[in-house]
Amino acid sequence: MPYITAADGAQIFYKDWGSGQPVIFSHGWPLNGDAWDVEMKLAADNGFRAIAHDRRGHGRSDQTWAGNDMDTYAADLAALVDELGLTDILLVGHSTGGGEVVRFAARHGAGRVAKIATAGAVPPIMVKTESNPGGLPIDVFDGIRAGVLADRSQFFQDLSESFFGINQGYAVSQGQRDQFWRLGMQMGLKGAYDCIKAFSETDFTSDLEALDIPFFLAHGDADQIVPIDDAALRTAKIAKNVQLKVYPGAPHGIAGEYQKALGADLIAFFTS
Template structure:
């Protein structure tokens, strides 16, 4: 399996399918690059080079004690881009991966990134504060941390209900829920715990303001994990060249009818 080794000795696993203009896919928490397999094949089938990595602490990459923060995630991605000598890059990020893509583009991607697509992404900032009253209270994230520590396996099974909107009647197969659990259980405990702070408390406001490439912002209208009012609806006001599409009734997890519609829109955006 292909890996790169970063300057701090972390092994980052990645997939590299097809050839053409590169598209890099960044996954959400608690998943890994397998979550993007359908989109990787879609990209490679349509003349793109599809690349997806497992973030440190996730999947097949090293389970590091340190570096489970957004700056390091973006730096790891930059080292992957350097190792593969990539340019004219399209970035695609879901949830936490949307934050990773935005930070990479703002801090490491000048002259190398052509366009960005996000889905259910965490920017500009998730946690509630006086300046972000639409955000999610810190107690919710404390609850996630407690769940990860107490019984991670059952916690991920329970979390899939709201992740995929099953509790709101969204049609997702039992297999999809099992896959969510499987990918979550491949993640290291320390990475799982630390990443909650990374995705919930990192402020991407200045990163978004710095972007000057086209950005397609997709968000489920019934996203219970990253509520749209504190995320996409604010992001579109901060970027210079953005397009927002809301998928009515769609959840946070990319599955079912939402995935089918989103993939059509992603392919159109990549080819535009």
């Protein structure tokens, strides 16, 4: 299996399908690169080189004790780009991965990134602060940490309900719920715990302000994990050159009709 070596020696797993202009897919918490398989095949079938890595602490990458933070995640992605010699890159990030690609593009992507797309992404910042009064209280994220520590397996099974909007009537198979649980259980406990702080408390405002490349900003208006009002709707006011697409009734998890629509929109964005 292919790996690259990060600056601290961590081994980062990646998948590399097809040929053409590179599209890098960055996954959400608590998943790994397999979460993008459908979109990767779609991209490769349409003449792109589809690449997805497992973030450190997730999937098949090393479960490091240190480095489970957004700066290191972005640096790991930069190491992957350097190792593969990629240019003219299209970036796609979901949830936590949306934050990762925004930070990578702002800090490491100058002259290398052509376009960026996010779906249900965490920027500009999730947690409630004085400067972000509409954010989620820290108690929400403390509860996630407690759930992960107490019984990670059951917590991920329960989380799949709101992740996919099942409690709001969104139709998702048991198989997809099982896959969410399976990918989550491949993640190390330390990485799972630390990543909660990374996705909830990292402020991406300055990263968004620095971007001037075409930006496709996708979000479901029924997202219960990363509510749209304090995420995509705020990001659209900060970043430049933004194309905002709101998917009515779509949850946080990319599945069902939302997945089909998003896939078609990504290919249209890549080729425009």
